[in-house]
Every structure is written in C-alpha cells, then in structure tokens.
Amino acid sequence: MIRIVVTGGTFDKTYDEINGRLSFGATHLPEMLRLGRSRVETTIETLMMIDSLDMTDADRARIVDACARSPETRIVITHGTDTMVETARDVASGVIGKTVVLTGAMVPYAFGSSDGLFNLGSALSFAEVLPSGVYIAMNGQHFPWDRVRKNRETGVFERI
Amino acid sequence: MIRIVVTGGTFDKTYDEINGRLSFGATHLPEMLRLGRSRVETTIETLMMIDSLDMTDADRARIVDACARSPETRIVITHGTDTMVETARDVASGVIGKTVVLTGAMVPYAFGSSDGLFNLGSALSFAEVLPSGVYIAMNGQHFPWDRVRKNRETGVFERI
C-alpha cells in the first residue's frame, strides 16, 4: 500500500483556455494510474495544488506532517521540480522509518510531450522496493535527498 | 548501465495506414526514453520484432543468449504480454547473477491511451534496484518470474 501525497507542481498544471494561462484544477493522478493500468494499492491525498516556487515553510511543514502521520510506510510525493530538493530535506529531518519518494514533471501531464507518466511509473516502483529514506525520482533515476540538485539550465536532476 | 533488449510485442506495434493493419516498424524505445527525459545509461539491442504469440523456442533461446552474453548485469526486456511468463521462465533457467526485468504494454505506445511509458519507467526503476533474479514488471508491480500469470480475461498480471 502506497500513499500518494499531491502538492501540485508542473505535473498537475493545466491550460485554462478562457484566460490562456497555466493553472491548477483537480489532480490528474487517478487518470494517470488508470492509464498505467496500475494495480498498486494507493491512497491519494491532495494536500495542496501550488507551484513549488510559491511553497512556504508552512506548506512544507504540512507535507512533513502528512508523511509523519501516514499509516502507509511507503509514500510518493508529487511536487514541483524547482524546490523539490528543499522539501526532500525537510521531510528527511522530520520523518523516520518510511520510504518517501518525491517526483514531478518537466512538462504538465495534460500536454502531449510530458514525462509525467514515465516518472510516476518510476516513482511508484522505487517506493515499492527502496529501504526507508527520502529520495528524489526523476529522469528514470533515484537519488538520496542529500545527493542531488536540479540543474536549472538543463532541467535535469544531477548527483552531487 | 542497463541493457534494453527489444523483442516487439504490443509495446512496439504501429498502425500501418496503407494496409489498415497493426504491424512492426522500428522500435519506439529511443523516443520513449527521450519523452521520459531519461538519464539512465542504456544500450538498446533490437533482437526481434514479433508478436509474442508467434515466438518460437528458437526465439526464446536467442533472448536467453542475449541476456547471458550481456556485459551489463541489469537488463530490461520489452516483450508481448501473452507469453511473457514463458520467456521469463526460460531466462531464469539460463541466466545467472543478473537482474532481468520483462515488461510490455496492453496498448501500443504509438496509440494515445498506452500504458507503455508508465511501464518503461517502472521496469527501468525495478531493474536499477532489485537484486539479481528474473522479474515481470506490469501494472506498476513487480513479480518474481515463478509467482505470476497473466489473467487473459482482465489483461492484468496477478501473483500466484
């Protein structure tokens, strides 16, 4: 059983055709799990729907709290890529004995060319088998929370 | 470093618009890895391009051989779902000390509603972290080769 904690990010952005702007609606997670024909037992908890550049310390505290009180010991967090590493650090200092995998997307799932479905398949799989700890799963790879940074020029997560 | 052994299957079927039939062309693996923004080091080996219902003992022997002589110890095999379990069994009896993950798709990647990208993200991730052995990765789950069957009514892989 895996808990999926939804926080927004590019992963879940949609195109508001009336305003011509990117915005957030309901999460695409259920649709994505259906498309992946996933049979992983999951509970989806939509905690917030925000751009990770707008994420405050209070928001991060809520994410840490959601992980801490989760009855499931395996957790996937969907998150904007820009501050994913910061949130991973906070989760690492506040959550003990659980496997937490943060993932996101470079392009919204709702757009044709998204990496979202690939990343979700990857993150769920890592969450199923990695030992307890906090990880980031992007670009088909996984990184311990303190061994990774996002390269803002290339958009790629790199080992440090 | 992961070797991806391509054998065809629904995963790689395309629609031949002149004949109106499903057929095989070049593998979609490079395009899928690009879409997933994968940074996993991979070598793609296209071994055959066939429907797994047409797979012979000689074809399976070639797959076992490709795994046995692979310098990479972590291998993903893309394969039709109908006889994936049979091939997994042959690989398990012929390949020692490597992590081999078979995956496929219920709907061709080239069609809109495919589980292919989700399964590829999942299979690569399992291949990166599972101990040596032969596994099937479908529906977001992984199964040891001798603990799984495809339910032909539902199209779902089930633990046995």
Add this chain to the structure above:
Amino acid sequence: MIRIVVTGGTFDKTYDEINGRLSFGATHLPEMLRLGRSRVETTIETLMMIDSLDMTDADRARIVDACARSPETRIVITHGTDTMVETARDVASGVIGKTVVLTGAMVPYAFGSSDGLFNLGSALSFAEVLPSGVYIAMNGQHFPWDRVRKNRETGVFERI
C-alpha cells in the same frame, strides 16, 4: 443543421487491449466535436459500425436511405476509405437536392497520429457551404463523387 451519419471505418476503430485487435466500439464523434469546440448544430446517427471492405449492397442501400429521409439537407457521412467512392456513387444516384460529404481517416482517431480531427473539421465546413451534390472530403480537399479515386499505394485521394 448538419446530420452526421456514422458507418464505422478506420475513423472509429479502437484497439481492443484484451484481444490485441482493432475493433469497433461506440463512435468517437461526440468526443471529437467536443475537442474541436464545435458549435455546429449536428445530429449524430450511428447507422452501422463496419469496415468499409465488409460493406454490402444492402449496407449501402441503408446509407442511401438514411440520406434520403434525413430532414437535414446537409449531411456528413463517416466511412472507411477503401470503398468510400463506391458508396458516394450510390448516394449520388439515390439522393437529390442535398449536400452530402463523405469523409474518413487513414489512422483511427483513437491513435495519436490520426488525421481524423482535421478531416472532420474539413468535412463539416465543406458540408456547410458547398451546393447540393455528393462529395468526398479527404486530405484537406473536396472532390465531386465522380472525379476521385483512392490511390491504394499512397493512401491519398486523387482527382480523376
């Protein structure tokens, strides 16, 4: 007001993921009109759901009859491309004083790379403005029923 007479064809084929075969389910027309944000007043009549290679004289008689008794004088017929010209000829000999436009697709709408949505936008537009007569709308062009053939090597409709 335009009547859309659905007869099947590649346009409406789907992929049956349990059998791994192309098949027919419900028509995609309502979904396509929604995607096109169409505000054209339309009535959809699903007459049959067949491959046009399987179409019999009796099937064609039903199509002619549907056009003849249609209260709308502007009609779009979705049809397999292989025998579209034959049906157009029958409609031309049986229907007077109406604008009838046959269209189809080289690749099923349900697959990513379909020409279906383009063709539907095209066929509806021709049906709105062309004078009475029977036409085929494919490849962004329109042809009077007796001035066109499908080139089976290229899949393209050509003026004759």
Add this chain to the structure above:
Amino acid sequence: MIRIVVTGGTFDKTYDEINGRLSFGATHLPEMLRLGRSRVETTIETLMMIDSLDMTDADRARIVDACARSPETRIVITHGTDTMVETARDVASGVIGKTVVLTGAMVPYAFGSSDGLFNLGSALSFAEVLPSGVYIAMNGQHFPWDRVRKNRETGVFERI
C-alpha cells in the same frame, strides 16, 4: 493554392520546460498539415509569433500588407483569438478581391486537448470554397468579419 500567414496566438504556443512558461518557437503548421495528410497546395509565411493581446497597429498593417501582396487569392491567417476580430476588420478594409479566413485555437496545438487541428481543417476548407471576403473560422463555423465577436466568458465565437 492557399497562402497560410502565421502570426502566432495560442495555436502555436509551446511549453518552455526550462522556465515553466508558455512561449513561442517555430510554427507547428508544417507538422499539422502532415498530420492531416493535407494535399492542399500551401505556402507558409511566418510573419510574426506573438500573442494577439500584444499585437500593435503596426503588426496589423504588416498582416494587411502580407495579404495584399500575396500572389495567392486564397489565404488562411493563424491568429490569437483575443483580437482576431480587430485584425479581420483591418484586413477587410485593406484587401480586395481575395478570400481571407482567420482561425486560431483555444488550446495550443502542442497540448493534447487542442482544437487546432480541427480548426485548421475547417479554415482551409472554407478558404477553398468561399467567395472573396474576410471571414473568421472557429468552432466549426464561419462568420463574415463584421458579424462576429468572441464571447470572453465562454471562449466561443458568436454571430452578431
């Protein structure tokens, strides 16, 4: 022979995955014509790549000029929807004896749920058969330039 004058608009917006913003790159017109298996003889002229809310009088003068000097007498203009009606008015006062059809999209073509391909099929078809004049083709319908407005609440073009 139809000239396609590209001016940008939602039609051609893409998602910049490094900045997480909507932006303009090269036009998608050639790809869209290929997807539609279009055999219409077309010349594509990329005049500008801007949001129609940013369009100045000088930009509009360039569009009028491009239509006036076009050797083709049938023209499609791709354009943002917000000020499409204003540009249509300027074209109507500056261009005589040509059939000019403006079209656009509510959702970028590059995103899954776009009306762009439907609208392009529709606009090309109207451009092929309508008498000289300036028209807007949206929602599967066509409107003379002085008989239409965009309803900003619903995103739909309405006859006035």
